[in-house]
Amino acid sequence: QQQVKQSPQSLIVQKGGISIINCAYENTAFDYFPWYQQFPGKGPALLIAIRPDVSEKKEGRFTISFNKSAKQFSLHIMDSQPGDSATYFCAAINAGGTSYGKLTFGQGTILTVHP
Amino acid sequence: SAVISQKPSRDICQRGTSLTIQCQVDSQVTMMFWYRQQPGQSLTLIATANQGSEATYESGFVIDKFPISRPNLTFSTLTVSNMSPEDSSIYLCSVPATSGRNTGELFFGEGSRLTVL
Numbered sequence: 001q002q003q004v005k006q007s008p009q010s011l012i013v014q015k016g017g018i019s020i021i022n023c024a025y026e027n028t029a030f031d032y033f034p035w036y037q038q039f040p041g042k043g044p045a046l047l048i049a050i051r052p053d054v055s056e057k058k059e060g061r062f063t064i065s066f067n068k069s070a071k072q073f074s075l076h077i078m079d080s081q082p083g084d085s086a087t088y089f090c091a092a093i094n095a096g097g098t099s100y101g102k103l104t105f106g107q108g109t110i111l112t113v114h115p
Numbered sequence: 116s117a118v119i120s121q122k123p124s125r126d127i128c129q130r131g132t133s134l135t136i137q138c139q140v141d142s143q144v145t146m147m148f149w150y151r152q153q154p155g156q157s158l159t160l161i162a163t164a165n166q167g168s169e170a171t172y173e174s175g176f177v178i179d180k181f182p183i184s185r186p187n188l189t190f191s192t193l194t195v196s197n198m199s200p201e202d203s204s205i206y207l208c209s210v211p212a213t214s215g216r217n218t219g220e221l222f223f224g225e226g227s228r229l230t231v232l
Contacts, residue, residue, distance in 0.1 A: 032219045043119075043207050043223030044158065089157065093219030101148045101211060102173070103219050105157040 004092050006106025013113050019077040021109045023090035026071065030092035034103070035064065035075050038087045047088070048075070080113045087111070117142055117210050119224035127230045133196045136227045138208030143188035148221065149181070152205040161206075164191045198231045205229075 006023045013019045023033075034049035050057045050064040050073065057064045063076040077084055090106040118141040128134050138147065149161040161181055162172040170183040184192045195202050205226040212220035 034219050041225065043209075043225045045223070046212065046220050049218070049220060091219060095218055101146060101163060101209070101219075101221065102160050103158070103221065105159075107157050 004090060004104050004106040006090050006109060008109060009107065010110040011112070013080045013111065015080065015082060015113055015115050017080050017113075019075075019080045019084070019111055019113070021075045021088055021090065021111070022072065023074065023106050024070075024072045025092050025104075027092070027094070027104075028071070029094040029096075030104070032093050032095040033064070033066065033073050034091050034093075035062075036089045036091060036105075038089065038108075044089060077111075080111075082113045082115050085111055085113050116212070117144070117222045119208055119210065119222060121206075121208055121224040121227050123227055124225065125228040125230075127232060128198050129232055130199055132198055133194055134198065134229060135192050135194045136206050136208075138191045138193070138224060140189045140208075140210055144210045145188070146211060147185065147191045148209045149183065149191075149193045150207040150209060150223075152207060152226070154203065158207065161193070164193075195229065198229070200231045203229055203231045 004025045035047045036044035037047045038044040048059050048062050052068045061078045066073045088109045091103040093103050120139045122137045147164040150158045152158045160173050161176045162170045164170045164183045164185040166185045166188050182194045205228045207226045208224040209221040
């Protein structure tokens with residue numbers, strides 16, 4: 001019940017294309033859903049986040065879509081660029097709970113954007 | 116944003132030895148978190164390091180294996196004890212992006228990549 005399932009494991013997109021990464025969760029206590037971007041040799045960096053009372057959040061080329069009834073959320077990267085090539089992790093947390101800072105991460109998606 | 120420095124950035128260790136990883140933050144924070152990222156895998160919270168109290172460990176992680184120190188509000192150490200090849204991972208220090216709020220928005224260090232032979 002604590003898992004966050006992420007797909008696909010890897011994704012290859014042409015420059016200018018749309019990258020889509022999907023995540024699903026079971027624990028209905030999760031109430032905050034951040035996405036992290038990790039470049040090789042670096043720690044993960046927060047990219048964008050959403051609360052379940054919002055169906056969509058957009059920041060620049062990055063959009064999160066959230067379907068609360070289906071317990072699914074996805075990251076869309078519009079106009080994908082080679083510099084977006086990285087590993088992307090979805091995550092979830094019970095922000096109202098007692099497990100402070102305890103993120104449950106998806107398995108990660110390795111995105112490669114070809115020029 | 117917080118700047119988090121970890122040492123060592125990488126190391127190769129022999130089975131049965133112990134290694135201490137240091138984490139320095141450029142601002143005072145109440146809570147610091149240690150995560151593990153196994154090769155090609157996701158991140159898992161090991162423990163929460165609170166200044167002035169014992170660390171809180173997650174299920175599957177014990178103090179004898181991963182002792183943690185938190186001597187002040189900007190520094191913490193994680194020791195990986197009696198290492199085996201299964202301990203080969205990236206160990207990441209992190210702090211909340213917003214003090215006092217449990218948003219799941221964390222700043223991470225660049226990690227310490229340990230290889231145990």
